[in-house]
Amino acid sequence: MKNACPQELALLEQLKAYDTPSVTNVVATYPEDKENCLGLYHPWQGQWYTDERLRCMYPELGRRAGFAVTCVYGLPDPGFTRLSFGDLLRAVDAAPGPAVVIVKQNFPQEIKRKNGLLGGNMMTALRSAGAVGVISDGPSRDVDEVRALGLHYMLTGVAPGHGPFALQAVNVPVEVCSMAVSPGEIVHLDENGAVKFPRQALGDVALRLERLAKVEARRQQMLRETSDVEQLARIMAGLYD
Numbered sequence: 193m194k195n196a197c198p199q200e201l202a203l204l205e206q207l208k209a210y211d212t213p214s215v216t217n218v219v220a221t222y223p224e225d226k227e228n229c230l231g232l233y234h235p236w237q238g239q240w241y242t243d244e245r246l247r248c249m250y251p252e253l254g255r256r257a258g259f260a261v262t263c264v265y266g267l268p269d270p271g272f273t274r275l276s277f278g279d280l281l282r283a284v285d286a287a288p289g290p291a292v293v294i295v296k297q298n299f300p301q302e303i304k305r306k307n308g309l310l311g312g313n314m315m316t317a318l319r320s321a322g323a324v325g326v327i328s329d330g331p332s333r334d335v336d337e338v339r340a341l342g343l344h345y346m347l348t349g350v351a352p353g354h355g356p357f358a359l360q361a362v363n364v365p366v367e368v369c370s371m372a373v374s375p376g377e378i379v380h381l382d383e384n385g386a387v388k389f390p391r392q393a394l395g396d397v398a399l400r401l402e403r404l405a406k407v408e409a410r411r412q413q414m415l416r417e418t419s420d421v422e423q424l425a426r427i428m429a430g431l432y433d
């Protein structure tokens with residue numbers, strides 16, 4: 193994968209000025225609005241953002257955006273011992289820019305629920321390799337320890353222990369909490385959840401975010417300035433956009 197150019201890095205920085213729901217708006221939420229929405233996915237069927245199972249452990253961290261590095265963890269298999277955590281670290285290091293690590297937990301459900309998979313050691317190593325956030329469709333642990341690291345920890349919950357597990361795959365397409373991600377896609381995340389879109393769309397997303405933010409700021413200013421419900425209804429219907 194090609195390293196991010198300075199312009200792409202600047203766009204990723206720019207994206208931090210906007211919340212994740214706004215990013216979903218310009219990516220695909222309103223396909224009929226051709227001016228502000230790119231319509232990249234079918235809004236309900238597209239598997240392009242995370243669902244209510246994903247919880248943000250550190251809402252105070254704000255927004256992050258980066259390139260997806262994916263992996264799959266499961267129960268140890270004596271017939272497949274080739275991969276180790278070092279391979280995930282190498283993949284994070286080889287990412288085109290800041291990495292959002294997507295961790296699929298491929299465990300039987302009863303084990304998955306009590307699998308405190310990631311922890312302070314792993315998260316410290318991932319941060320040093322270049323990660324700005326981790327998203328997993330299962331629990332993890334050491335939330336107190338990881339808090340100080342300043343990277344997003346988005347999980348379905350916490351569990352204090354785990355049994356043996358093994359890395360099954362690195363940089364393969366995965367689905368976590370309804371979001372299907374391929375390595376190298378852009379992932380934007382904050383306390384509302386995460387959304388993905390293709391790297392080539394970075395500029396288009398940034399442009400529309402700026403435009404939509406102006407429209408919404410103006411609309412909310414008008415909504416604050418009147419208590420006339422008919423006027424409120426007209427503003428909400430977009431008559432003054």
Ligand SMILES: O=C([O-])CC(=O)C(=O)O
Binds near residue numbers: 312334
């Ligand atoms: O046992 C593990 O590998 C997970 C953990 O607690 C850590 O990374 O600190």
Ligand SMILES: [Mg+2]
Binds near residue numbers: 311312313334
């Ligand atoms: Mg630990």
